[in-house]
Amino acid sequence: MSAASPASPWRGPLTLIAKRVGMAFVTLVLVSAVIFTISGLLPGDAAQEVLGQGATPEQIAALRHEMGLDRPALLRYLEWLKGIASGDPGDSLVANMPVADIISERLPNTLVLAGLTTLFAVPIAFLIGIWSAVTRGRSADRALNLMTLAMVALPEFLVATIAVLVFSVKLLWLPSITIVPQDPTLGEFLRAYAMPVLVLGVGVIAQLGRMIRAAIIAELDRPYVEMARLKGVSPRRLIFRHVLPNAVGPIVNAMALSLSYLFGGAIIVETIFSYPGLASLMVNAVTSRDMPLLQACAMLFCATYLLLVLIADTVAILANPRLRQG
Amino acid sequence: MNVTSILRAVRRLPISGKVGLVLVLFWIAIAAIGPFIAPYPPGSFANEEVFAGSSGQFWLGSDFLGRDVLSRLLSGARFTVGLSAVAVTIAVCIGTGFALMAAVGPRWVDELLSRAMDTLISIPSKIFALVLVAAFGSSLVLLTLIIAITYVPGNFRIARSLAVGLVRLDYVEVARARGEGRLHLALVEVLPNMIKPLFADIGLRFVFIVLLLSGLSFLGLGLQPPDADLGSLVRENTSGLAEGALAIIAPAVAIASLTVGVNLLIDAATQGKAR
Secondary structure (H helix, E strand, O other): OOOOOOOOOOHHHHHHHHHHHHHHHHHHHHHHHHHHHHHOOOOOOHHHHHHOOOOOHHHHHHHHHHHOOOOOHHHHHHHHHHHHHOOOOOEOOOOOOEHHHHHHHHHHHHHHHHHHHHHHHHHHHHHHHHHHHHOOOOHHHHHHHHHHHHHHHOOHHHHHHHHHHHHHHHOOOOOOOOOOOOOOOHHHHHHHHHHHHHHHHHHHHHHHHHHHHHHHHHHHOOHHHHHHHHHOOOHHHHHHHHHHHHOHHHHHHHHHHHHHHHHHHHHHHHHHOOOOOHHHHHHHHHHOOOHHHHHHHHHHHHHHHHHHHHHHHHHHHHHOHHHHHO | OOHHHHHHHHHHOOHHHHHHHHHHHHHHHHHHHHHHHOOOOOOOOOOOOOOOOOOOOOOOOEOOOOOEHHHHHHHHHHHHHHHHHHHHHHHHHHHHHHHHHHHHOOHHHHHHHHHHHHHHHOOOHHHHHHHHHHHHOOOHHHHHHHHHHHOHHHHHHHHHHHHHHHHOOHHHHHHHHOOOOHHHHHHHHHHHHHHHHHHHHHHHHHHHHHHHHHHHHHOOOOOOOOOOOHHHHHHHOHHHHHHOOHHHHHHHHHHHHHHHHHHHHHHHHHHHHHO
């Protein structure tokens, strides 16, 4: 894209996007400060944690010095930030391994789970959102509304329990824990992922479906829709050619939000199905109070969330022709 | 708001709203009297059989140690409902308090609070809660505070936009010109007019809080034994999942009926207003 030339119609949107990127970056730095501060507020610090109850004050002081915990907080924060930014957030206190190694082993698993859930949930959410928007106020819409309303409020472990009961215990179709074999065939792969994806998808479908419905209905009330109807545009063309392109902004925003909800759900789902992903790793880090690992996981989730929101903002800006006049 | 006008509002609710209201009232009642009507003490090993099914003596069967599930559920509900109610109250007091400060205070206060809350809101709530639990542990008081703090930014955002909209209205300008102080503006002029729309947000946040609390307890990071909320009951009995034990389904369904009930009630109540 030759965006730099002043006459380009893309100049307006590009400055906006550059601003958004800058803001996201500032937010990320602020978030890192929050996470570092909170996890540094431990009553006893990491040295105490490593040595346990029986340690003498001298031993603790020595280890604190060795770990660099006796230096000023600001200095430690900057070093930590440098480590995180360069991809080396230090060593895990529990596993005695570099945090980066542990994470890089788990991260692909969570990405696969999140990716599959997105592929499964987004089309269904669109279907539900569009269907209930066009039947607004009628019985189909009311039924879908009640269904999604209940689905958003279900705890993941209830959906998981029911799924295990139905598919593993009664029907004996699917395994109740997720073990992906080495070099799986497509069938094995789908069987392993069917339940976690289904459970994780329920919340995403409900939330995204509701937001898509709201976005479309907001457009349906606009005068241009009335105009198109009077012109005799078919309902299908009205939704797909007129309404959806105009609702892109709110819809991509809704997608970013519900994908971030997916991370929260993954914490429960990965634990239930003993799936070795990043979210269950983070839970383990909390249980063992492995702060370097926990901080790195938290930063990774926050950065991904900010990135998703940034992408959504960018798409919304690019999709808005009014900003393209230059 | 007298009794007849409340009754009339209830009668006008659609069926889904009535179902929601009944569920909500049911769980409030259980939270209040549950432990007194429990057939057994929640900690007693009443049944020799573990993961027993439903029977006349043990309506909801027995758990992984042979304790009565119904009794444990009745006392667990008190923790889930009570703790969530306290947490949502704290969250809304802080969030809405800050929102009022931002709306009537000097510009820099608004800037500062909004920046801070924007930062916190970009940390997904479950992740934020996990970091807080790791740092502070999860004693009863700390857990309540952690869950409350996690949902302050969301409430702040809604309450601020409501309050800022109201502050711009003429009647607040008039009050300001009259020489009323900021505290008066916030509490007497702005707050009363925010209450109704805020209720929907409070209900929604209560649902989030119940889910977060049960989720944390389910992960073993929430309420610590011997205290047990509904999420802890699910966790305790996960070993019964493979046999489809009632001990794991009952508390999970209990949580769902509470959260779905609140959701149905809010939806019906807010839709009625729009019509």
